[in-house]
C-alpha cells in the first residue's frame with residue numbers, strides 16, 4: 001500500500017492519496033483556493049494528481065471546511081467522474097462554503113459555480129460505521145466530533161490506515177468529543193494497532209481551555225458589558241461556533257451570571273448554517289430543536305439599523321471570522337467606537353494578515369475599513385474556543401490507538417515538533433511532504 005500526503009502545510013490544505021491493489025482513493029482535496037492562483041498553489045505532488053485522475057476509484061471527504069474540500073470542483077473539472085463520499089451534512093455544507101468562496105474570492109477563482117454544482121452532484125452520503133467497498137478496499141467513517149458531520153476515515157485494504165482529519169477530543173456544547181465516544185465503545189477496538197495513523201496536529205503545541213472555563217469567561221464579559229449598557233459583538237466561524245457560543249450564553253444565563261433578559265441575535269452566513277445545524281441536529285448531542293432555535297434570533301437586513309440603535313441588552317453573533325466578511329465588518333464599524341461595547345473574537349488562533357490580528361495583537365486604536373477610519377474604543381477580547389484537540393487530547397488518542405506507524409500532518413513545524421516529543425515511542429514522521437510504503 002502506498003500513501004502520499006500531497007498537500008503542503010504552508011498551503012493550508014489536506015489531500016491524501018492511498019494506492020492499494022492497483023486502485024487509488026483520495027481522502028480530502030482541500031486548498032484555500034480563493035486566496036491563491038492555480039499555478040502557485042498546485043505545485044509539486046498535487047500537479048501529479050491531475051495525470052492520475054482517471055485511476056481514482058473513490059474520493060472521501062472528512063468534513064466541509066475548505067481546507068479539506070476547497071479544490072473538489074477542480075477534480076471534476078479535470079475529469080473525475082466517480083463518487084465523492086461524505087456524511088450527509090457534509091454535502092450541503094460543502095456546497096454552500098464553496099459557493100461562498102467563489103463569491104468572496106479576491107483573485108479569479110480557477111473553477112466556476114458550474115464546477116461546484118457538478119461536484120455536488122457526485123457527492124454520496126454515507127453513514128458512520130457503514131462500509132464502502134471499492135472492490136477490495138473498504139472505507140469506513142467514524143465521527144471526529146470536530147464540526148457537524150465531520151469524520152475520521154478508516155481504510156482496510158492490504159493494510160489498515162486511520163486518517164483522523166480534524167478532531168475534538170474533549171466535549172463541546174454540540175459534540176460529545178472523541179474521548180467519550182471511545183470510552184466503553186467496542187466499535188473503536190477495530191482501529192487499535194492499525195498499520196498507519198495519519199493525525200492532524202493543528203494545536204499540537206497548545207494547551208486549550210476547557211468548556212467550563214470558556215463559558216465562565218464569556219459569561220463574565222457579556223455580563224459586565226450589559227451592566228455598562230453596552231452591546232457585545234461576537235465574531236466567529238460560520239458552521240459550529242455560532243451554536244457553541246449561543247449554548248454557552250444559555251448556560252451562563254442558567255447559572256445566573258448573565259442577566260435573563262439578554263437577547264441573542266445571529267446574522268450573516270452563520271444564520272444560514274444555523275438552520276442547517278438544526279436540520280442535522282441528530283449529528284450533535286442536542287436532540288431538541290427548540291433548544292437551538294430558542295437560543296438565537298435571526299436578524300434581517302432591514303432590522304440591522306434598528307438593532308444597532310436600540311438600547312436593549314444584547315449579544316450579536318456574526319460570521320465573517322477574523323473580520324473577513326461583510327456582516328462582521330458592518331457590525332464592527334457600528335459598534336467599535338463606543339467604549340461601552342465589547343468585541344469578542346471567539347477563536348483560539350487568529351491568523352496573521354487578518355484585520356482581527358491587527359486589532360488584537362497590533363493593539364491598534366484606529367483602523368481603516370473600506371476607506372473609512374474606525375476608532376476602536378470598545379473593549380476587545382479573545383475567547384479561545386477551539387474545535388480541535390490540544391496536545392493532551394492528541395497524545396491520549398495516539399496512546400489509545402497505538403498505531404504501528406504515525407504521521408503528523410496539518411500543523412506548523414513547531415506544533416509537530418512539540419507533539420513529537422510526547423510521542424517518541426511512535427517515532428512520528430513530521431515532514432511536510434510524505435510518501436511512504438507500508
Ligand SMILES: [Zn+2]
Pocket residue numbers: 063065146166
Ligand atoms: Zn476543520
